[in-house]
Amino acid sequence: MSTMRDVARVAGVSAKTVSRVMNNDRYVSDDVRARVLQAVDELQYVPNVMARSFRSGQDAAIGVAVPAVTGFFGYVVEAVERIARDRGVAMYLTCLGEDPDGEQAAVEALLARNVVGLLLAPVADDQSYLKPWRERTSMVFLDRRPRKLSAAYVVHDDNGGTRLAITHLLDHGHRRIAFAGDSITVPTTARRRTTYELTLFDGGVGMDPFLVSWGAHRVPVVPRLLALPDPPTAIFSANPSCSMPIVRQLHAAGRSEIVVLGFGDFPMADALTPPVSVVEQDPTELGNQAAQRLFRRIDEPDKRLPRQVVLPVTLVRRGCCQRARMGPAA
Known part of the structure; x- marks a missing residue:
């Protein structure tokens, strides 16, 4: 089975450029894109996430488990879905709600679908139940750090x-x-x-x-x-x-x-x-960062990658923070 480096060699570009073309990066020139896609066709190259699914018998799909699918997490899910779609990967979504006791069953039902990767915003205080799954499923936590489990995560500050x-x-x-x-x-x-x-x-x-x-x-x-x-x-x-x-x-x-x-x-x-x-x-950047890191872990399972990513936040002052008053307003 051909590799990304094989495609890069035939197209006369770097492996990073091949990755950018496969991820539909708009800043790649038409000429370079055409050479890469021609090499892909000649070598019958399959992107890593797909190749891994063929080798392992897993679906070319990722699972996403979040507390809600509206508001903040709705934007997160939209960002993840866009990146997955651009890579030709399906996405299974489950809503955890606010019940910590139901998290394990919901997440394991998702993992039972043989997904190659999992994005999880946990609601329970113990994710140690995921230890048996780590060998075959790449995982990245988002918005919330894992508890009682060592795993990668992307959070805000x-x-x-x-x-x-x-x-x-x-x-x-x-x-x-x-x-x-x-x-x-x-x-x-x-x-x-x-x-x-x-x-x-x-x-x-x-x-x-x-x-x-x-x-x-x-x-x-x-x-x-x-x-x-x-x-x-x-x-x-x-x-x-x-x-x-x-x-x-x-x-x-x-x-x-x-x-x-x-x-x-x-x-x-x-x-x-x-x-x-x-x-x-x-939330869109949170979803983007989490999805990109998950796919990188899927593509390069043996590479040591940073475990934590903390995204910066900003204070938006809108004029409401007047000086404190003593007692109620007149």
Whole structure:
């Protein structure tokens, strides 16, 4: 069976150029593309992911398991699907929901389809069940690091983004900063909660446990916070699913002077009054990076590759972080 190096030799180009042509890179010239494709045809070259599937009896397909297929993870899945389609690889998708007890069964059902690779955003706190599968299936975790399993992952900088947000609020005079998250069992939320406390401490502010709320994506948390003897002047939200209901609750209570700063952008955040500043993530880039790394591991299973990739985030200031006020607005 011909290899990529054979194609490169016949076409008179580098193996990297062959890879770019096979991945439909638009920056390859027409002449080079034609030479490579002619060599591919002459040698009857099959890309590695397909060749591996022929040798192992596995499908030329990857599996993707994420908590949801809308919002943030919807963009991630779209990016992965585009890269897989460009490579002529099918994609099986499963939605894990929020049930950690159901993760193993759902993921193993996906792996039972003989996929050559797996992209996983876990919801459980233990992925050791995947150890028997690693020998035959390449794996990359996305958005969330694996637990009790050594594996490659691509994540956003949760710690750096949270530090940016809390420091920004402290610099604007806020000292009563609440934290609102979905669940401490979600790894990204747990990291943001820890960094929230550490950044307050570094700023000379002790954390008040009464300012921490969980389940903010499902139950109203603003009424309890406003009822405190010393309510917050700002709320840091761990993700968009918490940010949107918090903003609605504050507007309903007539307390729009309380600042909301969220991790992750959400629709209409820039059009609200006041607009909501956010720590901006790029779910499309997350999906691109995770898929590219998965296919590289499939193509080069014996090569030592970087295990972790941490993507940068940015603080988008939209003018909502006014100076802290003492007491409710008049």
